[in-house]
Amino acid sequence: MGKETRIAPKDKVAIIGSGNWGSVVAKIAGHNVKRSSTFHHEVRLWVFEEFVEGRKLTEIINERHENVKYLPGHRIPENVVAFSNLLDATRDATSLIFVLPHQFVENVCSQLKGHINPNAKAISLVKGFNTTDSGIQPISHLIREHLQLPVCTLSGANIANEIAEEKFSETTIGYESQGDGKLFKELLETPYFRVGLVNDVVGVELCGALKNVIAIGAGIVDGLKMGDNTKAAIIRIGVLEMRSFIKRFYEGIKDETFFHSCGLADVITSCYGGRNRRVAEAHVVTGKSFEVLEKELLNGQKLQGTLTAKELNRVIAHDGLENEFKLFTAIYRVIVEGLPPQKIFEYIL
Numbered sequence: 077m078g079k080e081t082r083i084a085p086k087d088k089v090a091i092i093g094s095g096n097w098g099s100v101v102a103k104i105a106g107h108n109v110k111r112s113s114t115f116h117h118e119v120r121l122w123v124f125e126e127f128v129e130g131r132k133l134t135e136i137i138n139e140r141h142e143n144v145k146y147l148p149g150h151r152i153p154e155n156v157v158a159f160s161n162l163l164d165a166t167r168d169a170t171s172l173i174f175v176l177p178h179q180f181v182e183n184v185c186s187q188l189k190g191h192i193n194p195n196a197k198a199i200s201l202v203k204g205f206n207t208t209d210s211g212i213q214p215i216s217h218l219i220r221e222h223l224q225l226p227v228c229t230l231s232g233a234n235i236a237n238e239i240a241e242e243k244f245s246e247t248t249i250g251y252e253s254q255g256d257g258k259l260f261k262e263l264l265e266t267p268y269f270r271v272g273l274v275n276d277v278v279g280v281e282l283c284g285a286l287k288n289v290i291a292i293g294a295g296i297v298d299g300l301k302m303g304d305n306t307k308a309a310i311i312r313i314g315v316l317e318m319r320s321f322i323k324r325f326y327e328g329i330k331d332e333t334f335f336h337s338c339g340l341a342d343v344i345t346s347c348y349g350g351r352n353r354r355v356a357e358a359h360v361v362t363g364k365s366f367e368v369l370e371k372e373l374l375n376g377q378k379l380q381g382t383l384t385a386k387e388l389n390r391v392i393a394h395d396g397l398e399n400e401f402k403l404f405t406a407i408y409r410v411i412v413e414g415l416p417p418q419k420i421f422e423y424i425l
């Protein structure tokens with residue numbers, strides 16, 4: 077009898093989330109799998125169903141191959157198929173990409189519990205974390221604990237619309253197992269979207285979460301028309317608080333992580349572009365609340381920085397660390413307690 081050659085089954089990809097960034101990732105992964113011998117040629121995209129101009133968003137995506145609400149004007153490849161049912165979207169999938177606003181991840185994971193392929197691995201592109209009384213819970217840990225699978229993270233200086241336009245940018249994948257990191261790099265890298273790898277899952281995602289709070293500080297500076305020197309000061313102080321917070325709550329975070337795209341570079345892009353900066357500027361100019369402006373300006377897209385500022389403050393206040401995290405505390409007070417924005421400078425003196 078001749079030796080049987082067994083062909084390894086191809087990885088099936090499911091993308092969980094189809095907002096602004098999720099839709100760009102669907103475009104990238106959809107194109108990449110077409111050329112790949114590693115991945116199955118269909119990519120499934122879970123869409124939180126809603127009606128757009130009287131039609132289901134999933135139907136529109138599957139017919140027009142465009143997410144007309146969250147990424148208008150950009151084609152999503154035809155091998156990306158939208159599903160409104162989470163279990164259909166993820167059935168048999170072995171590579172799961174989580175790309176949701178962080179407040180929705182827990183609910184999604186509860187629904188997925190017990191329905192995941194035993195060989196699956198995941199990557200979280202989510203920028204945010206949860207808090208408990210004992211500290212912070214990174215989203216990668218939340219996913220790992222619910223679904224019992226290995227989780228990488230991806231974060232970087234990645235304004236979604238610019239990447240949709242294929243303008244050059246970089247990102248960072250944090251991995252525990254290098255093989256998983258390389259697999260997701262193969263799935264997501266393109267000539268215009270370059271992936272760096274670092275053996276630091278939590279460091280990557282916590283930078284991505286905290287930079288959203290610093291970006292709110294930058295938006296406040298813009299709203300007050302303070303200028304570039306002031307914004308640079310907010311960036312400098314913000315980066316120091318970001319590093320100090322991450323190191324305090326997580327051992328083993330690598331210094332090099334802050335110099336990958338997920339670190340300082342993402343702080344910079346978010347402090348100049350990005351939704352958190354924009355809404356914070358509008359808050360200063362109009363005096364409207366962040367909740368109202370999120371609805372008025374973002375057409376269903378979500379702010380992550382306001383929630384993260386609240387979650388951060390829970391930990392800072394619990395441990396009495398306001399003097400060590402003066403900028404984070406001041407930004408929280410502007411968002412939640414109505415502190416006049418110009419007063420943040422009194423806090424950080």
Ligand SMILES: NC(=O)C1=CN([C@@H]2O[C@H](COP(=O)(O)OP(=O)(O)OC[C@H]3O[C@@H](n4cnc5c(N)ncnc54)[C@H](O)[C@@H]3O)[C@@H](O)[C@H]2O)C=CC1
Pocket residue numbers: 093094095096097098099123124125146175176177178180201202203204234235236237376377378379380
């Ligand atoms: N947009 C960007 O430029 C980037 C975003 N990110 C991060 O990616 C994550 C996802 O953001 P985006 O794709 O931009 O989303 P988005 O903010 O554009 O859209 C919100 C998404 O949430 C969905 N949604 C609303 N209610 C829901 C619910 N109850 N359950 C589940 N989903 C619900 C909406 O259908 C929509 O797909 C966030 O953590 C964000 O910080 C990371 C890099 C770049």
Ligand SMILES: O=C(CO)COP(=O)(O)O
Pocket residue numbers: 203232233234235236288291342345346349350351352353379380
């Ligand atoms: O994460 C981002 C850029 O890297 C996007 O930031 P915003 O959510 O503020 O738009």
